[in-house]
Amino acid sequence: MITIIYRLIVALALVLVAVELFTQKSAKLKINAALVLVPLVLRALMIA
Amino acid sequence: MTTQVLLLLFMIAAFVALVLFAKLPVSLSLVATAMALPLLAGRGLPLDQLVEGMFGYLDTGLVLVTAMIFLKVIEGNGLLGDLTRGITIRFGKSPLVLLVALTVVIMFPGMITGSCTASVLGTGTLVSPILLAMGMPLPVVGAVISSAAVYGMIAPPVNIPVMIIGGGIDLPYIGFDGLLALVTFPMAILTTLFLGLRHVDRKALARVIDEKKAEPRAGKLSIYLPLLTCVILMVGPKAFPKWFPDPRLPLTFLISAAVGLAVGKRFNVAKAARDGVREILPVVGILFGVGMLIEMMTLTGIRGTIVIGALSIPPAFMLLGIALILPLFGGISVYGGASVLGVPFALALLGQNQIVVLSALSLIGAMGSYMPPVALTPVVAAQLIGEPKYGRIIKLALAPAVVAVLVGVAMLVWANPIAKFLGV
Amino acid sequence: METDQKKLPGLPLSAGLLALVVLVLVLVAPSDLAMRKHDFVRKGPGVTEVRMLSDWFPGIKGGRGDTEVYVLDSGKPGGSALVLGGTHANEPAGFLTAIVLVENARPEAGKLFVIPFANASAFTHTDYMEGEPRRFTIEGASGARTFRFGSRATSPADQWPDPDIYIHASSGQKLSGSETRNLNRAYPGRPDGTFTEKVAFAITSLIKAEKVDVSVDLHEASPEYPVINAIVAHERAMKVASIAVLNLEFDGITIGLEPSPQKLRGLSHRELGDATDTFALLMETANPSQGRLRGVTDEALILKGRDPLYLKAKALGRLFVPFDEKGSPVEARVGRHLAGLAAIFSAYTEEKPDRAILFSGLPSYDELQATGLGKLF
Numbered sequence: 001m002i003t004i005i006y007r008l009i010v011a012l013a014l015v016l017v018a019v020e021l022f023t024q025k026s027a028k029l030k031i032n033a034a035l036v037l038v039p040l041v042l043r044a045l046m047i048a
Numbered sequence: 049m050t051t052q053v054l055l056l057l058f059m060i061a062a063f064v065a066l067v068l069f070a071k072l073p074v075s076l077s078l079v080a081t082a083m084a085l086p087l088l089a090g091r092g093l094p095l096d097q098l099v100e101g102m103f104g105y106l107d108t109g110l111v112l113v114t115a116m117i118f119l120k121v122i123e124g125n126g127l128l129g130d131l132t133r134g135i136t137i138r139f140g141k142s143p144l145v146l147l148v149a150l151t152v153v154i155m156f157p158g159m160i161t162g163s164c165t166a167s168v169l170g171t172g173t174l175v176s177p178i179l180l181a182m183g184m185p186l187p188v189v190g191a192v193i194s195s196a197a198v199y200g201m202i203a204p205p206v207n208i209p210v211m212i213i214g215g216g217i218d219l220p221y222i223g224f225d226g227l228l229a230l231v232t233f234p235m236a237i238l239t240t241l242f243l244g245l246r247h248v249d250r251k252a253l254a255r256v257i258d259e260k261k262a263e264p265r266a267g268k269l270s271i272y273l274p275l276l277t278c279v280i281l282m283v284g285p286k287a288f289p290k291w292f293p294d295p296r297l298p299l300t301f302l303i304s305a306a307v308g309l310a311v312g313k314r315f316n317v318a319k320a321a322r323d324g325v326r327e328i329l330p331v332v333g334i335l336f337g338v339g340m341l342i343e344m345m346t347l348t349g350i351r352g353t354i355v356i357g358a359l360s361i362p363p364a365f366m367l368l369g370i371a372l373i374l375p376l377f378g379g380i381s382v383y384g385g386a387s388v389l390g391v392p393f394a395l396a397l398l399g400q401n402q403i404v405v406l407s408a409l410s411l412i413g414a415m416g417s418y419m420p421p422v423a424l425t426p427v428v429a430a431q432l433i434g435e436p437k438y439g440r441i442i443k444l445a446l447a448p449a450v451v452a453v454l455v456g457v458a459m460l461v462w463a464n465p466i467a468k469f470l471g472v
Numbered sequence: 473m474e475t476d477q478k479k480l481p482g483l484p485l486s487a488g489l490l491a492l493v494v495l496v497l498v499l500v501a502p503s504d505l506a507m508r509k510h511d512f513v514r515k516g517p518g519v520t521e522v523r524m525l526s527d528w529f530p531g532i533k534g535g536r537g538d539t540e541v542y543v544l545d546s547g548k549p550g551g552s553a554l555v556l557g558g559t560h561a562n563e564p565a566g567f568l569t570a571i572v573l574v575e576n577a578r579p580e581a582g583k584l585f586v587i588p589f590a591n592a593s594a595f596t597h598t599d600y601m602e603g604e605p606r607r608f609t610i611e612g613a614s615g616a617r618t619f620r621f622g623s624r625a626t627s628p629a630d631q632w633p634d635p636d637i638y639i640h641a642s643s644g645q646k647l648s649g650s651e652t653r654n655l656n657r658a659y660p661g662r663p664d665g666t667f668t669e670k671v672a673f674a675i676t677s678l679i680k681a682e683k684v685d686v687s688v689d690l691h692e693a694s695p696e697y698p699v700i701n702a703i704v705a706h707e708r709a710m711k712v713a714s715i716a717v718l719n720l721e722f723d724g725i726t727i728g729l730e731p732s733p734q735k736l737r738g739l740s741h742r743e744l745g746d747a748t749d750t751f752a753l754l755m756e757t758a759n760p761s762q763g764r765l766r767g768v769t770d771e772a773l774i775l776k777g778r779d780p781l782y783l784k785a786k787a788l789g790r791l792f793v794p795f796d797e798k799g800s801p802v803e804a805r806v807g808r809h810l811a812g813l814a815a816i817f818s819a820y821t822e823e824k825p826d827r828a829i830l831f832s833g834l835p836s837y838d839e840l841q842a843t844g845l846g847k848l849f
Contacts, residue, residue, distance in 0.1 A: 002293070002295075002296075002299075002633065003631075003632055003633075005299060006110075006296075006298070006299070006632060006633050009110060009114065009298050009299065009302060010110065012302075013109075013110060013113045013114075013325075016113070016321060016322060016325040017325060017329065018490075019322060019325075020322070020325055020326055020329055021486050021489060021490065022480050022483070022486045023322075023479070023480065023481070024326070024481075025481045025482065027482060027485055028072065028073050028076060029073065029329070029330070030482060030485055030486055030489055031076055031489060032073055032075050032076060032329060032330060032333040033329060033333075033489075034489035034490070034492060034493050035075065035076070035079060035102075035333055035336060035337070036109070036329060036332050036333055036336060037490075037493045038099055038102065038493055038496055038497065038500075039099065039102045039103050039106050039336065040106075041493070041497055042099070042103075042497065042500070042501065042504070043103075043106060043628075043632075045501075046629045047501050047504050047505060047629065048099075048100070048103060048500075048501075048504045048597060048627075048628075048629060050780075052767065052768075089768075091770075095496070095499055095500055096500060096503050096504070096606065097598075097603055099496065099500045100597075100598065100600055100601075101600065101601050101603075103600045103628075104600035104601040107633060107634070161636065162636060206636055206637060208636075208648070211637070211647065211648030211649070212648055214647070214648065215647065215648040215650070215651060216764070217698075218699075218736060220645050220646060220647055220735070220736065220737075221637065221646040221647060221648065222645065222646060285635070286636075286637075289639050289644075294635045294636065296633050296634075296635065296636070297636075298633075339600065339601055342601040343600070343601045343602070343603045344603065345603075346601060346602055346603035346769055347603030347604075347768075347769050347770075348603075348768060349766070349767035349768035349769065349781070351603075352764075352765055352766045352767040352779075352781045353767065353781065355764060355765050355781075356765055356781045356784050356785060356788075359765070359785065359788055359790055360784070360788060384601070387764075388764060391764055392696060392764055392765065392790070395696055395697075395698070395790070396790070398698070
């Protein structure tokens with residue numbers, strides 16, 4: 001149960017970071033957002 | 049000079065050059081340095097391990113993101129403003145009492161979560177406007193919040209560095225509460241008073257109190273429900289572990305944020321969440337970058353070289369080494385320092401009382417929270433209060449931090465007598 | 473903050489970065505998922521049955537905590553023993569010894585249960601920030617054999633998130649939160665507990681149901697760890713362990729004997745001994761590839777155990793074991809475990825002749841050092 005909730009929390013963070021990737025103006029901060037996306041996706045899918 | 053020492057020098061030089069000259073964000077500089085290390089060591093680009101390193105701080109990253117969402121919510125619905133008003137009016141008559149009360153308030157989230165970031169973002173937000181109103185300059189406010197937050201991190205009931213070191217030497221986390229409380233509370237309060245008391249302007253404070261009294265109250269008491277929810281969810285699992293399921297911090301923050309949406313003023317939630325993420329994302333990126341770098345430092349043998357270097361210090365200089373190296377490593381990660389250096393140091397001090405030794409190591413190591421490049425506590429505090437240069441906060445917090453390290457060293461020297469005296 | 477006119481500034485860069493993220497995921501995810509496939513273990517001449525741990529506790533059936541239990545039944549009267557490998561998947565001599573048993577041992581009296589991958593989930597990932605290789609290869613007699621090098625704990629993909637503090641269920645003992653995924657802090661386990669507690673419960677159930685006389689949990693520890701090259705024994709198993717240690721010393725294998733601490737809860741040598749009638753023991757060898765003082769971390773370190781930094785640490789007096797240029801090769805570590813198992817079982821057989829546990833087909837310590845580990849695979 002708690003795991004499912006936490007996957008949803010990761011998914012929420014994932015969406016917010018993805019929004020940031022597309023709305024952020026600074027190229028450097030875009031790269032930063034992309035970096036953060038990688039582990040979030042892997043955990044949301046429970047691959048790693 | 050071994051390959052590892054050369055790699056270490058390269059690593060430091062590359063990181064500094066990327067941050068200072070290439071003006072890259074700290075996170076990207078860490079990632080670039082991390083990727084260069086295995087290439088230079090002839091190990092190619094181990095993508096699996098590079099990605100794996102980031103997971104070292106995934107949980108912390110989630111805490112930061114959800115905490116920011118919670119903060120933006122209680123900022124938006126008017127809770128923060130109302131709370132500031134209440135505390136200022138109630139305790140405003142005596143600045144001394146007010147400062148002591150506020151120190152404990154800042155420490156609280158760190159005490160129960162073991163994370164100084166929780167303190168800065170949680171109650172630091174509430175307290176900073178009051179400190180400003182009392183007449184403290186911005187950097188002083190940042191230093192007071194950072195220092196109380198760092199002590200909150202090592203104050204009982206949850207001290208993660210002690211748990212990490214204890215895990216490495218098979219010592220259960222039992223019997224630390226009394227000693228840790230005895231060390232952290234007086235030091236936290238004294239530090240706040242040392243930093244802040246002389247800046248308190250009684251007239252300004254009185255004026256602020258009058259202004260606050262004139263402000264209309266938010267009205268219903270229900271506006272405090274999100275905070276109450278947060279406290280219950282944080283304390284409940286620790287107080288009644290048998291039947292109160294532990295929601296962990298991220299869920300605690302999100303549930304409290306949801307409660308916050310139901311009470312107080314209406315505001316744009318989506319925008320609040322996006323703003324929160326935007327503000328905290330650079331810090332999350334730094335954490336992930338640190339994880340990647342530590343993984344590559346381990347893979348290439350740099351980590352071991354640092355540890356062995358630390359252990360090579362002659363016994364006479366051992367304590368000096370601990371006092372310098374442990375806080376320095378905090379510049380990468382306090383938890384990482386506890387794991388990488390705290391465990392070998394604790395093993396080197398096996399003859400001494402373990403409870404005192406681990407408490408002291410955590411106290412010394414925690415002072416690494418001020419250490420660049422990560423300097424998590426002052427960086428987050430600066431971001432929170434809008435201080436453009438977090439270096440100013442570090443400068444102010446330095447002297448009390450040095451005192452704390454000295455106290456820690458004294459604890460290491462007299463660990464057995466202290467243990468005997470306190471009966472731990 | 474949103475003063476820009478364009479809703480999506482720098483769209484091509486964003487899209488490019490997103491594509492890069494997808495590329496990284498496509499490259500990384502398959503290797504993560506491949507770790508879930510159990511390593512090949514050959515059914516040796518002594519294996520009479522291959523069962524699953526879920527046979528003793530259906531609560532883990534079909535999940536990633538379920539794992540093979542190899543039964544080596546002599547068909548002759550005697551006692552029964554359980555050998556656990558891979559409680560910690562980053563301690564290779566532990567699970568390699570278990571695999572050697574399955575592939576080579578011939579039971580002469582009694583019955584042997586062997587679980588090579590006790591915490592199967594721990595084999596599906598490596599510990600974060602440790603830079604460890606995910607596989608290592610041994611050149612075996614039947615070709616190259618590749619084994620996974622995993623983590624100390626259950627994968628977060630199977631049990632997540634960790635609590636701030638892990639409270640051991642039956643004792644209330646508090647440990648750092650990540651220990652909640654450590655199988656050797658989860659005993660005796662709970663049928664309705666966490667993933668890891670369920671695995672622990674299944675192992676406890678096996679011991680109870682099969683009336684296992686002796687349980688040996690095979691571990692390794694970093695060379696700077698105080699309890700090493702040692703047998704840790706529950707108080708009821710102390711006499712058998714002492715005889716085993718004496719016999720090992722007689723054969724030139726120096727090994728320490730530690731009583732299982734009463735206060736340290738959740739460990740196999742404490743809880744299995746308390747919760748069941750089994751004689752609970754644990755063995756440790758020195759593994760530099762999991763140590764905190766190690767240098768370059770690669771396959772060679774896992775197999776050869778040679779490390780200039782550990783040499784320095786030895787010179788500094790930081791180690792609790794002998795350590796020289798020869799390092800701590802996996803042959804020596806597996807050899808110690810095999811010799812230890814043989815000594816424990818023969819000591820038990822001496823103590824309780826009607827519950828004899830005897831097996832053959834395994835090399836002595838010296839033979840293994842001469843031939844190498846590859847000959848057994």
